[in-house]
Amino acid sequence: MAGQGCGGGASQPGCVCAMLTLLLDGVAYGMLLFVLSCGLAVTLGLMNFINLAHGAFAMLGGYVTALLMNRAGVPFLATLPLAFLIPAVVGIVLERTLYRRLYRASPLDQVLFTIGLVFMAMPAANFLLGDQPQQIHLPTYLQGRIEIGGVGIGIYRLFTIALCGAIAAALQIFLVGTRFGARLRAAVDDSRAASGLGVDVDTLFAVTFAVGSGLAGLGGALAADVVGGIDPSFPLKYLVVMLIVVTIGGANGILGALFGALLLGILDVAGKYYVPSIGAFIIYAVMVVTLIVRPRGLFAKGDGR
Amino acid sequence: MIDVARHLRRRERWRLIEFAFWLAIVAVIAAFPARAALINEMLVAGLFALSLDLILGLTGVVSLGHAAFFGLGAYTAAITAAAGWNDPLLGLVAAIVPAALVGLLTAPLLLRGADLTRLMVTMGVALMLGELANKNAWLTGGADGLNFAVAPLFGRFSLGSMGVGPRNAALFSLAVLFVLFAIARRLRNSPFGVSLEGLRENRLRAGALGVDTSRRIVAVYALSAAYAGVAGALSAETTQIVSLDLFDFHRSADVMLMLIIGGAGWLYGGVIGAAMFIGVRDVVSSATPEYWEFWIGLMLVVLVLAGRERLTARFRR
Secondary structure, three states: OOOOOOOOOOOOOOOHHHHHHHHHHHHHHHHHHHHHHHHHHHHHHHOOOOOOOHHHHHHHHHHHHHHHHHHHOOOHHHHHHHHHHHHHHHHHHHHHHOHHHHOOOOHHHHHHHHHHHHHHHHHHHHHHHOOOOEOOOOOHHHOOEEEEOOEEEEHHHHHHHHHHHHHHHHHHHHHHHOHHHHHHHHHHHOHHHHHHOOOOHHHHHHHHHHHHHHHHHHHHHHHHHHOOOEOOOHHHHHHHHHHHHHHHHOOOOHHHHHHHHHHHHHHHHHHHHHOOOOOOHHHHHHHHHHHHHOOOOOOOOOOOO | OHHHHHHHHHHHOOOHHHHHHHHHHHHHHHHOHHHHHHHHHHHHHHHHHHHHHHHHHHOOOOOOOOHHHHHHHHHHHHHHHHOOOOOHHHHHHHHHHHHHHHHHHHHHHHHOOOHHHHHHHHHHHHHHHHHHHHHOHHHHOHHHOOOOOOOOEOOOEOOOOOOOHHHHHHHHHHHHHHHHHHHHHHHHOOHHHHHHHHHHHOHHHHHHOOOOHHHHHHHHHHHHHHHHHHHHHHHHHHHOOOOHHHHOHHHHHHHHHHHHHHOOOOOHHHHHHHHHHHHHHHHHHHHOOOOHHHHHHHHHHHHHHHOHHHHHHOOOO
């Protein structure tokens, strides 16, 4: 539990190292939220597509890891690449067959269509795997907690921070520093002009969508332990949180989503610890206030109007 | 101007098929007393969908948080009933106040940003209210729900689940739905309603023509919230149940689906869509209880891919 970092019963809320532990917990949760929702930030912010079915890809990734571990005995770390790849492949198939027809549709149509997909994905998962949560048993080397300078932190949380941080850095470098990233940003700014200059916008969007779906799957796999197992209600239960991340961060790029996710993670963990009486109210209030002050998110470019 | 007035007057006239529609509902309630509870649920959901139609269909402003007002109305009716003022009509009137007030206060949030911002803000407000209801258990009973009983309507007609109670409840809901529907219909065919249509089609142009678009959106949103509040109160009174999941995200999503299935913008869409949605759920869920959502989802996907505008365009004028 949070706040047990300082040994010898010194872990009252005011204690500095308890606060640091809490902060690290928040960062770990935020990093997890980032990987879960950065694909959504990309489709929403870069491709202008409201994909409420994003959580379904996360659920798929979680199931891939849980089933491979529990039924085939594959080690946890070895399942993670597959938790990325399988949702990515499913994503690209759906993008080519269904999603691409709706890129120009109204936001309402996109919302309805993707909610429809969620409504299909949840009973399908229930039908195939039952409504019991699929638990993930972390390998022993990821369990337990260590102390760094008196500040205790779970090893799995450190692992999450490191892995997700690396993913965030890689994505940012990729978007800013590579030719693919430049093409993507060009296609987003003005897809007609970009295709006129020889950029294959169709393929670009398909690949981007696949990567976003894959990352959601990876996020689902990493989150499975934290949320107490993957079950069929996952897509809807975590959709709201993912949308809040993207909304707070401002949906145009990796960094916005990262800051949004970290802010939300820290606020949520700290809020539930210090003022449990108002619970999740904090994050909803933060979102609404953010939208009042800056309708396009805290980290959006321009004046945010 | 004369032409507009004549056009509106013609549109305002009730057509034969509309009379047939409402009489058919009465006939259905009379013919299937055993299914009265289900029919009542359809009518309440129909009123809820009608409330969304005012803002989404007529005005073209998206909302993914209408459950906020439904829940607010339901809890208001339940709390006043638990406190002793348990007349059903009083409960409906009481529910209007907080729902309309919250609608009025949150409406300015809808005036800025894009559709996505509106979806998020409305959703956020609903979630906040749900969390408030959850944490203020002294008032709402929290996860345990509230214990309350509603007095018979006019002191004579019981709305409980025994005997003719469900039938009375369905007729009561129908009466409330009809009155509010007639008001909404009158509104739609008034100059005010036409100006809403104008700002739905093109807000910039409507503004340039001298329509105060912001004030109209705020007004319609508050009205829509009041309608949703009444629907919630009706639901609480006729089922004698309130629970925290009234504020859930999926409630807001469901009502939007009902409206879309029936077609937005012509008022009857909400009522028909709600009946279809709950009818399908009833039939499918008795066959496969856990999987009924799948078929609703499939219906939506097909509806969007086939072009939902085209399917209902024939009926709305």
